[in-house]
Amino acid sequence: MNRIVLTLGTFVIALAVIVTGAAALGVLSDQGVPDPPDTVSEQYDPALLVPDDTPGEADIQPSAVESENTILIATGFGVNDRDIRPLTNALSEGDHSVEIGEPTPDALEAADGVVIVGNAIASPDDAEHVSDFIEDDGRLLVLADGFVEYEAGPERATFDSTLGMSIEPGYVYNMEDHDFDHLRIFAESAGNDELTEGVDRVMFQTATPVSLNAGDPILEPAPGAQLSTTRAPTDLSVVERDDNVVAIGDYSFLEPENAQRADNDAFIANLADFLVEGDRETTTDEESENEEEITDEPSDGDLMAVVEQYYEGLDAADAEIVSDATHPDSPMSEPTEAELEELADYQFSIHDLEVVEVDEDEAIVEGTEVVIDPDGEEFETSIRVALRPDGEQWLIWEFVPA
């Protein structure tokens, strides 16, 4: 009996020792995922990494006393309303008219200032029209698109050469001093000009250098700027001015969010002033002056009397009477003495006159023209005559199809 108890007891004790030892070994071996060792990364310092992300505010306050000017804005592909809204708003708030369209002769005729945004101009005709506009004291603001040279054909070179303008291949960037990104450079005043009044620095998002043959630099890149094509420091100006022409190597500085950066708002206000402070006399100005001179609307009798006077002149072969009844700017050529001599044997008269249309700048009179040739044969023709004001008078402008 004692031998059995001794044997079992020995077995139990030995088993307990083995199991306990295995459990202890399991605890000590720690088979789970070990804690990751601590690492030190001193560069993760908010003071070092996190910039000020306050969007800023824009206060665009043009100072020009001019009002009721017309500014024509021609925009190229990809230019949205919002892209230029700070400038157009500044013009609207100054009681100026903003016209969006192509620089056609008619559009330019009525414009005091013109803005060319991006690659808006391509044809040689456009270039000629704008060139004439500048010679006639019009003010021109050219906002180049730095991306165009990579995506568009060379047609723009015609326009640029007509104006004596050069756009430098490549773009300006600054690795040392920029607004969040190397492309968002700052430019500083290159001298005294009304365009930089109240302007310390302007932020451009994609600036390319521009120059005008007879121009002066207005804004130059801040120190640290480099040119993409050379990877070398550059001080080539991104804004130049030649009297009535201003060339800028970017237009994205006008965007609402960018207008809030640096002194962009003051610069935009100065550009608005520049556009409306030219000396150009537009057709709109002349028409306004004419409107002031015309105090009374013409009566039907006055209008018909002018037409009757014209026919009396023809019937009498009197060039002076015909000329007096004809508007001095009329596109009709005045009859020569020789022509009137040939007409001397004809008889002219006008009947059944009726004023069918009158507005501010043109009136239409209809009637029946009777011509008797030297053989006594009579011809009747319905006529339609346009008259336009010349000072206080209304005179024949032209014969229009009945």
Next chain:
Amino acid sequence: MVSSPRLPALGTATLVVLAILAAVVAGAVVAPLAYDATAGVDGTVAVVEIEGTMAAPVAAEVEAELRNIRADDDIQAVVLAVDTPGGMPAPTEQMYKAIKRTSDEMPVYASTQSMAASAGYYLMMPADEIYVKPTSQIGSVGLNTVAPTPAPPAEGPSGPDKTGANPIEMWANYEILANTFIETVMEDRGDRLELTREEIAHAKVYPGIEAVDNGVADEIGSVEDAAAAAAADAGLDDYDIEYVSTAAEDQVILLRTDDGIVAVTDEQPSMGDVKEPTALLVHEPAIPHIDTVDSVLDAAGTADKEGETE
């Protein structure tokens, strides 16, 4: 008196032969133990292969393998064999931290034979030394992104930033990402760089021979050279090399398009498998254009059809 037993009367020569036989028998038992004691290696250098697009699947593999390496007493040093044009910021930072933990415990060397650009270079920052070949491409410190654009008003979201932050705030966020990468390089390698912070931020890719000269890398050499240096650093006279693949099953492919870079997560992608990452750490010229991929697929398709008709 009792007499002691007596050895048989053997000659001297016989005794010598018996002694040699006994020594041979005993040596046969003991010699292998002695050989093992002198011929065994001191430890192992793990070569961790990191290739392709640096995205979440690869990051998970790298992190797990490095955890195993740290727990393996046989491994005393690591070489990162990197070949990548870059990838996503967050997975890259995940790998960077895992590598940094490992480098705190044992020598970690890095090597690239072809390209370690952007995110690939970021991973190398905790390494003790970087080995390159003369024509390897290495560097591209910076962020790829597209300029933020303002979002029109959207009815429904609870806050204005649900549909896109203010562009200025987004620019600031991008600058944080770029600064983190640049400052990491300056912190980890600034004492060896011959370049200024601005020059590093240019994001240039350097040929290996130039990289060693300007401090972007340390030595010209192969993976084996890096392994030898890592082993020496770990005090290993003799060592094994264990290659560790981190290739993930779910690969991410980056492709350039005319509107930016897209990430494709399936070989036969549906719309849901194609995403437009807003920010990347990649060397963009090294990313294949989607048109070239189409051409390859078209050519492969044509070849298949020709094969079928033959």
